[in-house]
Amino acid sequence: MEASQGAPSGQGPGEEPEGGAEALDRPLPEGVRRRVVALVADAFGGLTVPELPPQLRQYARFTPSRRAKFAGNAMAAAVESDPVFRQRIATRIRESHTELSGAIEGGTPPAAADPVDVAALAYVLRPADWIKLVEAAGEEAERAHAERAGEETERELRRLREELAEARTAARTEAERGRVELETVRKEHDALQRKLRSALSDVKRGEAALRKLEAELESSRSAAAAQQATAEGEARRLRARLAEAESALEASRRAAREGRSVEDMRVRLLLDTVLESAQGLRRELALPPASVHPADTVDAVEPGRMTPKDIARRALSETDPALLDQLLALPQAHLVVDGYNVTKTGYPTMPLEKQRLRLLGGLAVLAAQTGAEMTCVFDGAELAAPVLLAPPRGVRVLFSKPGVTADELIRQLVRAEPPGRPVVVVSTDREVADGVAKAGARPVASALLLKRLART
Numbered sequence: 146m147e148a149s150q151g152a153p154s155g156q157g158p159g160e161e162p163e164g165g166a167e168a169l170d171r172p173l174p175e176g177v178r179r180r181v182v183a184l185v186a187d188a189f190g191g192l193t194v195p196e197l198p199p200q201l202r203q204y205a206r207f208t209p210s211r212r213a214k215f216a217g218n219a220m221a222a223a224v225e226s227d228p229v230f231r232q233r234i235a236t237r238i239r240e241s242h243t244e245l246s247g248a249i250e251g252g253t254p255p256a257a258a259d260p261v262d263v264a265a266l267a268y269v270l271r272p273a274d275w276i277k278l279v280e281a282a283g284e285e286a287e288r289a290h291a292e293r294a295g296e297e298t299e300r301e302l303r304r305l306r307e308e309l310a311e312a313r314t315a316a317r318t319e320a321e322r323g324r325v326e327l328e329t330v331r332k333e334h335d336a337l338q339r340k341l342r343s344a345l346s347d348v349k350r351g352e353a354a355l356r357k358l359e360a361e362l363e364s365s366r367s368a369a370a371a372q373q374a375t376a377e378g379e380a381r382r383l384r385a386r387l388a389e390a391e392s393a394l395e396a397s398r399r400a401a402r403e404g405r406s407v408e409d410m411r412v413r414l415l416l417d418t419v420l421e422s423a424q425g426l427r428r429e430l431a432l433p434p435a436s437v438h439p440a441d442t443v444d445a446v447e448p449g450r451m452t453p454k455d456i457a458r459r460a461l462s463e464t465d466p467a468l469l470d471q472l473l474a475l476p477q478a479h480l481v482v483d484g485y486n487v488t489k490t491g492y493p494t495m496p497l498e499k500q501r502l503r504l505l506g507g508l509a510v511l512a513a514q515t516g517a518e519m520t521c522v523f524d525g526a527e528l529a530a531p532v533l534l535a536p537p538r539g540v541r542v543l544f545s546k547p548g549v550t551a552d553e554l555i556r557q558l559v560r561a562e563p564p565g566r567p568v569v570v571v572s573t574d575r576e577v578a579d580g581v582a583k584a585g586a587r588p589v590a591s592a593l594l595l596k597r598l599a600r601t
Contacts, residue, residue, distance in 0.1 A: 169276060173268065174283040176290070178221065180265035185220045186212040188237035198223045198230050224269060235270050246270060254278065260285035384548040391546075392557060411563040414477065418566045421476030463590070466597040472587060473515040475567040481558055481581075482508065483551060483572035484523040487591040490573060505537050507598035512539030514601070520558060524551035552577050559584045 173181070186209040194205050201223060204216040212220070224231045239246045245262065248254050250272040254263045264282030267275040461468040473480060488500035495503070505521060512519045525544040536542040545554045555570060559581045562568050568586040571594045572578060578588035
């Protein structure tokens with residue numbers, strides 16, 4: 146803040162200042178300026194509103210600290226440019242700073258006084274040579290500030306030097322510790338490298354041993370699988386032979402319990418078959434018991450007798466149900482039925498239990514009508530549990546044993562019959578039909594039996 150031409154203390158507005166115009170040749174030092182604002186803010190409260198310049202009246206009710214904060218520049222400008230306002234402020238300052246104000250206006254400021262206070266009061270009071278006082282006080286304040294700044298700089302420099310020395314010492318210590326740690330890490334790294342190489346070597350040896358063991362294990366598994374397959378085949382063969390032996394043993398025991406041997410039973414059954422066949426043939430040919438004479442052997446045609454054409458009409462088709470009736474009408478005829486082959490041909494969508502019951506019901510009616518022996522064979526492999534079944538009257542029901550198929554059981558039944566007895570086997574299975582035909586039985590298709598049962 147520069148001082149313009151102003152009126153000294155005691156002069157009214159419009160009067161020329163004593164001693165001519167005086168002004169500072171450089172701005173007030175910042176410390177002096179702040180002190181001038183503080184003095185004006187303190188003295189501001191002793192003035193009435195009309196005594197204040199118009200631009201400062203709005204701050205009349207402010208506290209000194211708020212005036213200094215919000216109106217500092219305005220008050221400094223008013224002190225510089227408004228002599229009346231400056232004189233009124235000077236009057237209040239003389240009242241509050243009596244001794245120092247009097248000493249400054251007398252030209253003998255105390256040596257112990259603060260240079261900033263002296264410069265600020267001289268700037269407001271404007272005594273003779275106030276510019277010198279302000280400049281001297283400003284220089285003193287700047288010198289003191291410079292000295293304080295130099296001392297602070299020196300202290301900061303000493304602090305920085307001490308911190309630099311401590312940092313260098315810490316850096317040397319840290320570097321030494323880093324070198325020690327680096328050496329330790331290097332040693333540990335070398336040891337780990339050696340352990341790693343040893344571990345890798347062990348792993349390679351272990352992998353080689355594992356591959357060898359896996360090859361041996363695979364070889365052992367292959368040998369065991371081959372042995373198991375051979376053993377299973379042999380076991381199946383032995384089970385089949387055992388089943389046949391058990392069947393033969395059971396037949397022998399049953400015959401022994403009845404008091405006759407199997408051969409006796411076969412001979413007796415064959416004899417009954419021959420006798421009944423002869424009787425049936427006599428009835429079929431309508432031969433009189435004792436009325437045949439030599440003249441009757443002469444070939445001729447007599448009225449009312451059958452001709453060869455009439456005999457030819459008796460031949461039946463393989464699909465005619467009457468064929469089955471003719472076969473079952475033979476003496477001591479035995480009908481053997483492949484059960485599931487018939488049911489799965491006629492009614493495959495029904496459950497197995499209902500298939501069996503339906504077939505057995507039809508066979509019971511057929512047995513009652515023809516009087517022939519009937520045996521129905523089912524495959525035991527189809528069973529999830531033992532069958533609780535009461536065979537119908539006149540029908541023998543058999544299930545094949547584990548490991549024995551129904552086809553094998555049918556062939557055993559045919560082989561058990563004596564040669565010459567009429568045995569009829571019902572099955573569509575070509576292998577079964579061919580096998581029983583070689584054994585002397587008469588195979589017929591399952592459809593033929595189903596047609597015959599449909600008529601009952």
